[in-house]
Amino acid sequence: MNDERLAQLPPKLQQVVKALGSAPKVLKTEMLLEFAKKMPSLPEGMEAKLEQVHECTTPFFVHAELEGPAVHLFFDAPKEAPTVRAFAGMLAEGLEGESPEAVLSVPEDFYALARLEEVVTPLRLRGLQAVLARIKRQVREALSA
Structure with missing residues (x-):
């Protein structure tokens, strides 16, 4: 595993x-x-803020917002x-509550460090990149703002 690239990730995402x-x-x-089961539930009233990620083959929606110095993530998927849902669970576990700078520093292809291409198709990985x-x-x- 590339330790230098791994060090670019926030600590919780590094663990994932x-x-x-x-x-x-x-x-x-x-x-x-297991990560799919960890996708956080969508709070009531959040639906209107969600943005669809059209690159995903499955209807997938995301919203990120700042509360003070922390990024909060919201997802919806069937x-x-x-x-x-696994992608959402991974990103929620790895990025929820992080600083904006930490989130913005995550490389678009961070999933390569997790060797996800062993079990996920390239099309789905492009969807994960689009979500990020x-x-x-x-x-x-x-x-x-």
Whole structure:
């Protein structure tokens, strides 16, 4: 695992990436299913703030906002879409409550450190990149507001 690239990630996301990256392929799918179960529930009234990530093959929605020095993430995806729910669970676990600077510093291809290409198709990985890009754009917009 590339330690220099790993060091660019916020500590909680580092833990997620290390765990997935060091897991054998057979366990990685199970771990992703666990992350899917960890996707946070959407608070009431948040639906109107969500932005659809059209690059995802499954309807997937995201919203990032700042509260003081912390980024808060909100996601919505169908219950029958475990892959995108896993992405949401990973990003929530790894980035929730982080500083805007920490979120903005995450490389677009951070998932390569977790070796997700072993179990996730390139199309889905592009969707994950698009989700991260939306989060970063929303954080930048919140900073400039």
